[in-house]
Amino acid sequence: MNHTTTIRAELDTYMKTNGLNITRLGRTAELNAGTVSTLVNGNRTFSVDRLDRITAVMGHPRGHYYKQYMQEYLTDITPNWRRVRPFLYNCAELDKLDCIQQMADLLMDNLVYSVLLFNVAEDFFKDGKHAAAAILYESVAISERKQYSERLALCQYRLFTINIGDDQNQNFEAACHFHPFVDRLDEIDQLDALKDLANVYRSLRQWAKVDKTVQKMRDKAKIQYSLDHRQHKRKKRGNERKTRGPLFGYIAYADLLCASVCEAQGDYRQALQHTYAYADLSWVKETDEDTRHWMELFQHWAQGNIYVNKLLSGDVSVLSDYVEYICAPPDKSEKELVTELLNIMMAANRYQIDVDDILQRFETEIDSITQHQPSADMYTHQVIPEQSTRFKYELAKYYLNRGTYEHGFKYLLDVLSRSFTINHEAFFIRCVRLFESFQDFADDQTYLDFESLVREGQKEKLFYY
Known part of the structure; x- marks a missing residue:
């Protein structure tokens, strides 16, 4: 929609048509009269919150002026991040993805905004606003000059997670696209990424890829588990990165998936050997309640899978x-x-x-x-x-x-x-x-x-x- 008048001009017309002065407008919009005066007279720039209040007074839905606001106030050579940031959050809330895309395209001309946009994308991702997050992850990934940077790999990991859906062909393409980025992630994120990849390959029945992925996951998990229990690691720092589950679980889960690979290939004897491996967790050093819970789960799964392998073998x-x-x-x-x-x-x-x-x-x-x-x-x-x-x-x-x-x-x-x-x-x-x-x-x-x-x-x- 092309606007021939500015937001301020439309507000001025509205005030005249409806006989509103600055005091009445401020009272209705819950803004003090001084603030309204500076907005109406052009001495102050609209914040997105004030724009929303004024828009509501004029009888329009929230976000009605967002495209016009972006063109009038956010397209400076150096856009004001204090105005841009809340604007992006509001756009995500209102599902105005086109505004987010235009804003991202504008900002990524200046790589200073790369980290800022990545942090906003992380917030969107955690809040489940995946479509909005994907736009920002894509923009940050395209602008990343260091092809082996951890931020680029994390963008690709998030996009992989977002893009996985019902279409198995698209899932395979997403997995293949993401796979080369796994090694560029932080060591802890690698374990979760490999586990997610293995589960996607498992759903696709790509057993060779499952096997290769879980072998890699097991090796990395064993290294991390060993490092975690060295003497100088006894006193852990409070800000340490953590996996989604306990570290020993990635080793046990690798054996569980290896058993699934053997089972799918009809090798029930070898599947049983892998099952016995994750049934015996006597090597686990932790004794806390969460560890006991996961150990009981793996032992319960092992018991069932022993029955399964015997049953499927006749x-x-x-x-x-x-x-x-x-x-x-x-x-x-x-x-x-x-x-x-x-x-x-x-x-x-x-x-x-x-x-x-x-x-x-x-x-x-x-x-x-x-x-x-x-x-x-x-x-x-x-x-x-x-x-x-x-x-x-x-x-x-x-x-x-x-x-x-x-x-x-x-x-x-x-x-x-x-x-x-x-x-x-x-x-x-x-x-x-x-x-x-x-x-x-x-x-x-x-x-x-x-x-x-x-x-x-x-x-x-x-x-x-």
């Missing part, structure tokens, strides 16, 4: 023990349950096991699995949706093989539809092949729904006939 005798293990904790989280039920369904389809009673036992929980909520945690955000989709595919396969066609086709069409969201060609093709094997048992409506989804898949280039 030892069906452990199934009942595994089910009791699943039911034991009263506060079982959904992300644990998804993985555990998926394991059961994979074994059921692989070894033709009747698990109808188990499915009935978890009927309520299975219904809730489809209602996945977004999460900032990379594991919950990436791995759980992928496993939920695989679980529904295994359910479809199980019911179709057992002649329960209504349930089977329902889950199959659900997975087929979900493939568009995650842009997952492999899931789509597997669903099409499975449907074709049982198409003679589909009713007319199911067939019509399937053909509609296939046409959509061809449009999205997920499938070709």
Whole structure:
């Protein structure tokens, strides 16, 4: 929108039209008369707070004049940061991303503002204003002259976190783009970054990349753990950087993910060896309550995964023990349950096991699995949706093989539809092949729904006939 008059001129016109003098305007805007006088007469520059107050008096929504304000007051050769900073925060609050982009473009002509904008981006990121943060991270990253600077790497880490979504192809591109920056991060941030990367690669079933990433994470975590326990480190400084979780957990989690890699490759014997490794945490030196909590969790996960590896290798005798293990904790989280039920369904389809009673036992929980909520945690955000989709595919396969066609086709069409969201060609093709094997048992409506989804898949280039 191109303005032919200034904000001050529009205010002057409003005051004359509505018969307002400086005193009445100040009272209505909750500003003292002296301040209003200097604003009206052009002797003082509007702050964004005063602009908001005046805008409200004139009957406009907050932010109505922001583009005009930016052009009139924030485009100096050396913009006043005391005015720019609150303006950016207000723009983020009002989701005025175009104003943030224009302001960032203007400021980055002067690299003095790089650190200031980065700090604002960090505030936006912590507050969950990711779209606004991404604009500033991009601007700071582009302007960074030192390609091996930690700030550039941290910008790329934040952008990686922000850009991870449902589209698996985009997630792979985001992971590949970020991977070279990991080593440029602070040693502590590297551990969290490697863990996040490993979880994204895991959701993509890129097992070679998972293995390489967690091996690196384990090596770095062992070094940090050793440094943390040297004699001269006993008295720790209060301002030390900390990982999101306990240091020993990154070593144990590396073994857990290595077990997942072996399991995916069908090497259950080696998967068990990795599982036994993170089950035995006798080497952990800490004894605080948080450490005990995490140790109990890893030992609990190990117990379940020992059952899983035996079950998937064909030892069906452990199934009942595994089910009791699943039911034991009263506060079982959904992300644990998804993985555990998926394991059961994979074994059921692989070894033709009747698990109808188990499915009935978890009927309520299975219904809730489809209602996945977004999460900032990379594991919950990436791995759980992928496993939920695989679980529904295994359910479809199980019911179709057992002649329960209504349930089977329902889950199959659900997975087929979900493939568009995650842009997952492999899931789509597997669903099409499975449907074709049982198409003679589909009713007319199911067939019509399937053909509609296939046409959509061809449009999205997920499938070709």
